[in-house]
Amino acid sequence: MKTVATRFAPSPTGPLHIGGVRTALFNWLYSKNKGGKFYLRIEDTDKERSKEEFKDQIINSLKWIGINYEDGEYIQSKKIDDHIYVANELLKKGLAYKCYCSSDEIEEQKKRAKQKKIPYIYNRKWRDKSETDYPKEINPVIRFKSKIEGKSILKDLVQGKIEIENNTIEDFVILRADGSPTYNLSASVDDHLMGMTHIIRGDDHKINTFKQIQIYEAMNWEVPCFAHIPLIHTIDGKKLSKRDNASTLDDFSSIGIMPNALRNYLLRLGWSYKDKEIFDLNESIKYFNLEGIGKSPSKLDISRIYSMNEYYIKNINEDDLFKFLKTYCETSKEKIPDSAQKKIKNSLHFLKNKAKTLEDIYKNSQFLIDDKFQIKKEDKKLLDKTAINIIKLFIDDINKISDFNRKTLEPIIDNLIKSNNTNFKGVGQPLRICLTGSRFGPGIYDILCSLGKEEVYKRLSQIG
RNA sequence: GGUCCCUUCGUCUAUCGGUUAGGACACAUGGUUUUCAUCCAUGAAAGAGGGGUUCGAUUCCCCUAGGGACCGCCA
Numbered sequence: 001m002k003t004v005a006t007r008f009a010p011s012p013t014g015p016l017h018i019g020g021v022r023t024a025l026f027n028w029l030y031s032k033n034k035g036g037k038f039y040l041r042i043e044d045t046d047k048e049r050s051k052e053e054f055k056d057q058i059i060n061s062l063k064w065i066g067i068n069y070e071d072g073e074y075i076q077s078k079k080i081d082d083h084i085y086v087a088n089e090l091l092k093k094g095l096a097y098k099c100y101c102s103s104d105e106i107e108e109q110k111k112r113a114k115q116k117k118i119p120y121i122y123n124r125k126w127r128d129k130s131e132t133d134y135p136k137e138i139n140p141v142i143r144f145k146s147k148i149e150g151k152s153i154l155k156d157l158v159q160g161k162i163e164i165e166n167n168t169i170e171d172f173v174i175l176r177a178d179g180s181p182t183y184n185l186s187a188s189v190d191d192h193l194m195g196m197t198h199i200i201r202g203d204d205h206k207i208n209t210f211k212q213i214q215i216y217e218a219m220n221w222e223v224p225c226f227a228h229i230p231l232i233h234t235i236d237g238k239k240l241s242k243r244d245n246a247s248t249l250d251d252f253s254s255i256g257i258m259p260n261a262l263r264n265y266l267l268r269l270g271w272s273y274k275d276k277e278i279f280d281l282n283e284s285i286k287y288f289n290l291e292g293i294g295k296s297p298s299k300l301d302i303s304r305i306y307s308m309n310e311y312y313i314k315n316i317n318e319d320d321l322f323k324f325l326k327t328y329c330e331t332s333k334e335k336i337p338d339s340a341q342k343k344i345k346n347s348l349h350f351l352k353n354k355a356k357t358l359e360d361i362y363k364n365s366q367f368l369i370d371d372k373f374q375i376k377k378e379d380k381k382l383l384d385k386t387a388i389n390i391i392k393l394f395i396d397d398i399n400k401i402s403d404f405n406r407k408t409l410e411p412i413i414d415n416l417i418k419s420n421n422t423n424f425k426g427v428g429q430p431l432r433i434c435l436t437g438s439r440f441g442p443g444i445y446d447i448l449c450s451l452g453k454e455e456v457y458k459r460l461s462q463i464g
Numbered sequence: 465g466g467u468c469c470c471u472u473c474g475u476c477u478a479u480c481g482g483u484u485a486g487g488a489c490a491c492a493u494g495g496u497u498u499u500c501a502u503c504c505a506u507g508a509a510a511g512a513g514g515g516g517u518u519c520g521a522u523u524c525c526c527c528u529a530g531g532g533a534c535c536g537c538c539a
Contacts, residue, residue, distance in 0.1 A: 043539060045539080048538095121535085237532075238532085275486075442501095443497095
């Protein structure tokens, strides 16, 4: 058995969206599961639309979510000579031919087909012409001689058998009038040269596969296995596209979604293994297979992304969580000051219980960093005379204790509740407001203990 | 319009001819609680429709309907 080799081959003509990332993930997981290799190929042969920034964005996205690839990026535009060479080989073998139709002529035919409501297919006008007929003044395109008769069968690893009449596949262009190769040529040549064994891609490529297989066969190359995965749809059931609002990984990371959570979500979108929902990295490699991929498109559901993220926040170890938080703050908020790092890390055990996202942790941890908060008007109203009095009594009480922890604080607060004839809220609410600037947030004891005696004293003394 | 593909709770899905059709998210209700949450319990919620095959179909086949993808000298 050959070593499994897969690739992800995006074109840098727009930002990579979450659907593309899932395709990359499936390829990566498949190769890892088989002990194989995974490559990244940048398909940048469209010079006009390819942008360096998109290439960088693709690379960074894969890096962020933890998909690594062999040997750096394979840049397709650097291999154009190989593609042209193959085109000429096909020409020599008589398996491709020069077509002298002008673009206008082709456009005209398409238009007419549309008017008559009949399917357009190139009429193979130059397929069997001899060289003596060639006009001198036009640069020809090279077309592949597609099979005209019979059927082709694709044994797709996800979709099963797909049958198609050969005459529905036209003589497609492999070399443009300017001599540059087109997608179907470049992709097959590269996949062959890179030794790809399995091509896993969106099912929008199904028809291309029938074209590409013909190129393989014409060149006597071994045909790889194909697996066409259903596309991800938007909530209104349309294919995720580079234009209109298709979410990128940046969109998710900037609201505090963690890469491992998104990876898990993406894995389970259109793939399943029994009833299992949570897959850590090793498990996802261990269990991933092509059989588990469903045949129907699936819709992106943001609430599941949140809940997956929440699960990871609550269940990964706090060292890792803190690393994610640190990175998140640096890239999307502001760097956590050195002086606050330890405090926040030590507070994660309660901060994480209130968080769905890293942003939630960030927000709820602000009181640890910043004591110059503004108390909201409606909160200030709650700080009436009795409340202020309770706070003063509390200050006196904590000055009497040397150890400052839950055990020593509980009796103090209990006493205050009794002596002021109030309930926990009557004491807790004013304290929380004065210490954090908000009615909402962590538990009172968590706030007190994480700030420490001195800071609590300092903040409370300013009130009144 | 042509070709190809798809169809189980709102969403992601389990089931590989026999199940009270299961789980997760979301939702609703109740409980715990120290605000906001968490957590726990409970509930509502699905086989597109019609034919076959079969002792028995969500599962296999056909038709219909609905949805999607592709139909570039883009990738």
